[in-house]
Amino acid sequence: MTEVPTPVDPEVAAVTFSSHLLDFFAHGRPTREAGWATFSLDPLHAIVIVPARRQDGGVDPYFVRLGAGCYDLWPPSAAFVEPVALGGWQESPALSLWWPRINGAPFSFGLHNPYQYPDGQQRQLLCFSHTLDYYLSNHSPTPEERWRAGTHTLSATLNRLAEVLRPPYYQSRSGGNNS
Amino acid sequence: MEANQSQPPEKQGGHDHDLVVTIHDEDAGGQPIKIESEPASTVGDVIEQMYAKFKTQRQDGDRLRCEESGQDVFGHATEHIEAYAKHQCSKLEWLFARKTGGA
Numbered sequence: 214m215t216e217v218p219t220p221v222d223p224e225v226a227a228v229t230f231s232s233h234l235l236d237f238f239a240h241g242r243p244t245r246e247a248g249w250a251t252f253s254l255d256p257l258h259a260i261v262i263v264p265a266r267r268q269d270g271g272v273d274p275y276f277v278r279l280g281a282g283c284y285d286l287w288p289p290s291a292a293f294v295e296p297v298a299l300g301g302w303q304e305s306p307a308l309s310l311w312w313p314r315i316n317g318a319p320f321s322f323g324l325h326n327p328y329q330y331p332d333g334q335q336r337q338l339l340c341f342s343h344t345l346d347y348y349l350s351n352h353s354p355t356p357e358e359r360w361r362a363g364t365h366t367l368s369a370t371l372n373r374l375a376e377v378l379r380p381p382y383y384q385s386r387s388g389g390n391n392s
Numbered sequence: 393m394e395a396n397q398s399q400p401p402e403k404q405g406g407h408d409h410d411l412v413v414t415i416h417d418e419d420a421g422g423q424p425i426k427i428e429s430e431p432a433s434t435v436g437d438v439i440e441q442m443y444a445k446f447k448t449q450r451q452d453g454d455r456l457r458c459e460e461s462g463q464d465v466f467g468h469a470t471e472h473i474e475a476y477a478k479h480q481c482s483k484l485e486w487l488f489a490r491k492t493g494g495a
Contacts, residue, residue, distance in 0.1 A: 233421065240423050241416070245459075319462075320455070320492040341494030357453050358493030368421030373492060 218287045218348050227256035230281035230289070233366040234259060241368050242375055248272050257281045260294070260302065261371060265313060265378035273386055275313060277374060278302060279367060283345055288360045289367050290345040291374070292337050304337050307387060314384040318377045321358070343370040411473055411484060413438050416459070417446065418489040429473050436469035442488065453491025460485065 220226075234251060243249035248264025258280050265273040280290035294302040295311035305311035307326040315324055321341065328338035331351055338346050342358045343365060354360075360369075377383065411431065416424045427441045439456065443449055456465040458481035465486055468476050477484050 236421050241421055320489075321494040322492065323495045341492050343492065347494060352493065352495075354493035355491070357451050357491040364490075365419050366421045368417075369419040369489070372418040372487075372489065 218283045218345055220282045221284065221286050223257060223282070226281045226284045230257065230259070230279075230284050230367070233285065233368065234261075234279075236366070237368045237371060242372060246375075248274060254278070254302070257284075263371065263374055263378060265383050266380060267383065267385070268380045273313075273383075275311060275378065276302070277371075278304075279370070280345070285362045285366065287348060287362075288343045288345050288365065289370055291339050291370055292346075293339075310386045310388045312387040313378060314387050315377050315382050316384050317382050319382070320373065320376075322373065322377055339374070341373055343373055411477060413442075413473070413484045413486060415442050415456075415486045415488055418487050424485075431472060431474035433473050434469065435465060435471050435473055435476050438473060439466065439469060442486075446488070451490060455487075455489045455491075457487045458485070459483070459487050 237243065238249070238251060246264065248262070250262040251259055253259050258278060261277045261279060263275050263277050265275055267273060276294050276296070278292050278294045282290070293305045293312050295305045295309055297303050312326060313324070323338075323340035325338040325340055327335040328340075328350065329335055330338075330349060332349075338350055340347055340350070340352070342352070342354045342360060347354075348360075410428050413427045413429060414424045415427065425442070425445050427438050427445070429438050429441075457463060458465055460483050461481060463480065465481070468480060471480075
């Protein structure tokens with residue numbers, strides 16, 4: 214694995230991505246928790262609906278867009294997104310209903326919106342070592358933290374998100390009526 | 393998924409009191425592993441078998457949680473599995489994850 218993420222063969226990435234996503238839905242959290250769903254945007258991108266569990270027992274669904282351009286040599290890219298006109302999707306701004314408020318986490322984790330990337334882009338950063346974006350933002354994981362192809366799959370990415378999107382960490386949607 | 397969450401820990405035919413611990417590898421995904429254990433076994437014995445089945449060893453930052461409570465499992469290593477199931481984690485479904493970096 215090189216130090217800087219680079220795209221992999223798109224056909225290989227698409228097959229691996231699809232296979233791992235199917236596996237997650239066949240054997241992972243969606244078999245034990247209601248509210249999960251997924252649909253493909255193109256062979257290298259999918260939207261996953263991740264249910265956030267509130268303290269009051271309610272559920273707030275979020276849209277997470279996964280990207281497989283460097284998968285699975287590197288983790289999938291991940292962003293909270295929201296629907297826009299003509300069937301499109303955009304990254305959710307910080308005060309959007311589709312951007313969660315999370316307080317604390319049981320592992321090293323951060324949400325930054327916007328984040329200034331070294332290449333000058335300003336966009337979300339779901340800052341943990343199971344997203345591609347973490348490796349594009351000058352972070353230095355320890356060997357134990359680093360993504361390992363063959364050991365980690367997108368299950369790691371989605372399971373960590375699911376873990377922080379529940380009490381006591383998940384607070385509410387960022388924008389709109391949070392009641 | 394093979395285990396039914398609404399049921400108590402699975403018992404095996406012929407070994408009336410054997411308990412089955414279901415462990416999900418949150419990093420790799422795939423089907424969960426199942427470990428049969430006698431009531432007198434400790435949680436630590438099951439953890440040892442889990443690492444053997446995963447063909448790995450415990451590393452700094454590993455986390456193992458009871459799915460229903462979110463409670464750490466490693467801290468109960470000395471307890472007998474039957475007592476642990478009765479008082480701490482009745483469904484005996486565990487979630488295994490390795491260290492994560494970020495901030």
